[in-house]
Amino acid sequence: MLPNSIQKLIDQFNKLPGIGPKTAERLAFWLLKNPQSELEEFADSIAQAKKDLVICSVCQNISYHDPCDICHDSARDKKTICVVAETHDLQAIERTGEFQGTYHILGGVLNPLEGATPDKLNIDSLINRIRNNGIKEVILGLNPDMEGESTALYLLKLLKPLTVKVTKLARGLPTGSDIEYADEVTLGSALNNRREL
């Protein structure tokens, strides 16, 4: 019933993570209301997104250069590595402006049931980096969930023999939150990790 070209567009949106058939339809019809020039701008941004991009051979970040801007920046502390699952985690940490070290992108977290085994992650390159560059501290910047925790434990076991300091991001109450509504685990962590003022 729907014209082919619209159905195709809906199908494409439907492939995106978290976009169901109804949302896909809504987005497609919204796009149709835009002038052709804007559709072409959008299309272009998708087709061009990956062009000229390379993976940094040091930290596996996406960049125009190899090494990437962060690994190339002489002001960054090359002896401290923050290990994150994905590039967008790096972006989130960069936005805080609190970290002056470098990163290592794992490319995911361990999830053996979904085929994400250790050999699928950039772990070997992390070990080599630590071995060959006198790294002082590895910060495990993984999500505080099941997969993130088990990946952190797995990495900790591998990193122990390398005599490098391994830390992880602090747990506690998120800023702006309400003690009354905090879950027990978070509130427990906040209590155990309390700081003297």
Place this chain on the structure above:
Amino acid sequence: MLPNSIQKLIDQFNKLPGIGPKTAERLAFWLLKNPQSELEEFADSIAQAKKDLVICSVCQNISYHDPCDICHDSARDKKTICVVAETHDLQAIERTGEFQGTYHILGGVLNPLEGATPDKLNIDSLINRIRNNGIKEVILGLNPDMEGESTALYLLKLLKPLTVKVTKLARGLPTGSDIEYADEVTLGSALNNRREL
């Protein structure tokens, strides 16, 4: 910090309705993991979506032909018009398979505060259609919300002098719902519109 081409892609996703900056970032990074051929397929579907499409001069539906497939179909009842706000409402009604008449796409609903005044909607063409084609029934298939209701009232006032039967979609409990959790207005409608068995 983010490569330009990725930022551009995120900005484009962010323009879509209901897609905030975080979701836009997630979608963009997800796309980057796909092979270039799939990105180009997606880009193509956006750039081509509107190509060869025309607006049906009878019902204002989007189609490859004018009149559209529905208005052209001799099996459809041309004397019954279901008035809907947008094409996706037409699609929703078509999916039920319960309607054999034709449609009229208003192109929105009245919302004077946001500039959607009556002259912005396809109301004149609706009046002309009713006047010149001996239309028997106009079904107002507008959303059961503030804007939909006031648009329906506005249309009713215009259609009254045309001596055409005007109906609207029934209100009541949605199938599969729970009386316990139904809101008062819905439950009230269901009670007032009760049917003898």
